[in-house]
Amino acid sequence: MADTFLDSTELVLNMGPQHPSTHGVLRVILKLDGERVLGTECVIGYLHRGVEKIAENRTWQMFAPYVDRMDYVAAVSNGLGYCLAVEKLLGVEAPPRAQAVRVILTELNRIASHLLWLGTHALDIGAITPLFYCMREREYVLNIYEKYCGARLTTHAFRIGGLQYETYEGFEKECLEFCDLFEKKIDEYEELLTGNRIWQQRLTGVGILTAEDCKEYGVTGPMLRAAGVKWDIRKAQPYSGYEKYDFEIPVRENGDTYDRYIVRMQEMRQSVRIVRQAVADIPAGPILAKVGKVIKPPVGEAYVSIEAPKGELGYYVVSDGSTQPYRVRIRPPSFVNLQALDKMCRGALVADVVAIIGTTDIVLGEVDR
Amino acid sequence: MPDDTKPEGASAPEPTSEPAAKPGAEQPAPAEAQPAAEAAPAASAPEKPPAAPAAGGQPAPKPAPAAKPAAAAGAAKPAAAAAPKAPAAMAATPWESDLTRALKEEFGDQILDFSSYAGQNFLAAKPEAAVPILESLKEIHDFDYLVDVTAVHWPDKPEPFEIVYIVYSFARNERIRMKIRIPEGYKPRTAVPVHLTANWLEREVYDMFGVEFEGHPDMRRILLPEEWETFPLRKENSILKMDQHWVQENLGIESGQ
Incomplete structure (x- = not known):
């Protein structure tokens, strides 16, 4: 074939790290044949702060605020996982009242995290309105956090052994008000998007991950459930009293971007359901178990994981019996899920890559730690 | 331990x-x-x-x-x-179940022991047996999800690196850990042929601890820049030391730390 100007074969395109649709500082190198993606490579680590190393130089309590800075849109979940892991090492359990409040705040956090995902994902696809709506509703959640502990994003809401703060006057009422308001809002988002033909055409059949792929790549969370695996750690290995609440695990079969969207929307409804139940029945009693001022877990190790908004968030903690962690390993869902990006992108169009990154719901603070 | x-x-x-x-x-x-x-x-x-x-x-x-x-x-x-009166070793108890018996039968003395701590089960194996055990766990015992691969550095031990594999079974709803201990310079075999997810996880272990995995398709640093010199999660590399080194190297001044 003659070498003409138009006979270009493969093109390597650099996307990010400064790209609005990579949701942070993710750099993806795309190999393209025309509009088709032949392969991708992720370059990560721009936000690496060495959180695991910092842990070894802090006491057990002092490290707790650092985990909030990993998945900074779901800081409460991060904190819960860490507290549960240390509590496991110590062999203590948070009192029932603390557990209920933890569930409420964590589920609100799941809503907040999903709202941010929905807004930005829709924005990536070209729908601008949902972003404003989502941010508007997320504000209610953040206000509840602010009233509860003074911080909106990196909350450090929990302490090892329970809670630091008692709930404020009117906490239950505000949570319920939010639930009432928010259920209608989800309908509103769905009205905008679910049946929208452009939305469907951009998402359906894009970035398919089958259940097999998910297990192979260790993909968890809504992405796994969208592929038809009914697995949620809140049900499979309940923690913090989740077994007391009645809720469903939303599942879809196709494992494409559209199904992941549906799963996350339904998860928000389920979270509202859990919050309602938990608020209705916050037991009275202490909010902090007896852990002492100096936390010195016995020599040992534990792996504790929770269902964070993005998937399985695990903490592998090793204690040498001193006041400082010997090792804290964080198993971030975003990092592991991101690995499947290449699989999802192969054969897709460049425009789909944006949709696929959006649907993976990564937070680079957590990927890079 | x-x-x-x-x-x-x-x-x-x-x-x-x-x-x-x-x-x-x-x-x-x-x-x-x-x-x-x-x-x-x-x-x-x-x-x-x-x-x-x-x-x-x-x-x-x-x-x-x-x-x-x-x-x-x-x-x-x-x-x-x-001062300390508490025993320095982890108070683990033996772990026995159908799974441990089956594994013992299959791998014999390749598996060093089965223990349980805080209600969590784990086994210690010889380094060369790690991947075959993962494979057997996946194919025969349904542990089809590799949750994590990580390492812990114990600089004072003759085999300073402990590689920890965490696997989960959807069918059994069970999570177990496998640990191997390796000396400096030993290259454990990669688990990528068994679980694709091991790819990045092993790269991170390499990045942080300098443990290379034999047969890994892409053994490069993942979070730190390519030209980074130290393996930060090794205990001898303190934050201060790395900070001073980096500042002097790149900015040519004394680190204020």
């Missing part, structure tokens, strides 16, 4: 960080905290003691005050060694 309360102080990379951190960790710890608190340099005096000493770990590299902390460590060590 961690039977090293005193070796910790004796030859650990950041001998002073331990005692230095203790006064920050509040008053209680009675006997061993005292000498450290007195000997700790003026740095820890003001209102927020925890942040300052624990942050950098106040390790050796600083030339001038080096002598003092060393003395402090020396003073603190005997006390620390004398």
Whole structure:
């Protein structure tokens, strides 16, 4: 074939790290044949702060605020996982009242995290309105956090052994008000998007991950459930009293971007359901178990994981019996899920890559730690 | 396994960080905290003691005050060694189930022991058996989800690196860990042919600990830049040391840390 100007074969395109649709500082190198993606490579680590190393130089309590800075849109979940892991090492359990409040705040956090995902994902696809709506509703959640502990994003809401703060006057009422308001809002988002033909055409059949792929790549969370695996750690290995609440695990079969969207929307409804139940029945009693001022877990190790908004968030903690962690390993869902990006992108169009990154719901603070 | 309360102080990379951190960790710890608190340099005096000493770990590299902390460590060590009454090893109990029997039958003495701690089960295996065991766990016993691969560094042991594999079975709703211990320079086989997810996880272990995996398709650093020189999660690489090195190398000035 003659070498003409138009006979270009493969093109390597650099996307990010400064790209609005990579949701942070993710750099993806795309190999393209025309509009088709032949392969991708992720370059990560721009936000690496060495959180695991910092842990070894802090006491057990002092490290707790650092985990909030990993998945900074779901800081409460991060904190819960860490507290549960240390509590496991110590062999203590948070009192029932603390557990209920933890569930409420964590589920609100799941809503907040999903709202941010929905807004930005829709924005990536070209729908601008949902972003404003989502941010508007997320504000209610953040206000509840602010009233509860003074911080909106990196909350450090929990302490090892329970809670630091008692709930404020009117906490239950505000949570319920939010639930009432928010259920209608989800309908509103769905009205905008679910049946929208452009939305469907951009998402359906894009970035398919089958259940097999998910297990192979260790993909968890809504992405796994969208592929038809009914697995949620809140049900499979309940923690913090989740077994007391009645809720469903939303599942879809196709494992494409559209199904992941549906799963996350339904998860928000389920979270509202859990919050309602938990608020209705916050037991009275202490909010902090007896852990002492100096936390010195016995020599040992534990792996504790929770269902964070993005998937399985695990903490592998090793204690040498001193006041400082010997090792804290964080198993971030975003990092592991991101690995499947290449699989999802192969054969897709460049425009789909944006949709696929959006649907993976990564937070680079957590990927890079 | 961690039977090293005193070796910790004796030859650990950041001998002073331990005692230095203790006064920050509040008053209680009675006997061993005292000498450290007195000997700790003026740095820890003001209102927020925890942040300052624990942050950098106040390790050796600083030339001038080096002598003092060393003395402090020396003073603190005997006390620390004398004080603890708790056993230094993890109080694990044996773990026995149908799974352990089946694995024992299949792998014999390749598996060193089955234990359980805090209700969580794990097994220790010989390094060369790791991947075959993962494979058997996946194919025969349904542990089809590799949750995590990570490592722990125990610098005082003859086999300083402990590689930890965490696997989960959807069918059995069970999570177990497998650990192997390897000496410096040993290259364990990669688990990528069994679980694709091991790819990035092993790269991260390499990035942080310098443990290379034999047969890995892409054994490069993943989070740190390619030209980074140290393996940060090794215990001998303190934050302060890495910070000073980086600042001097890249900015040509003394690090203010």
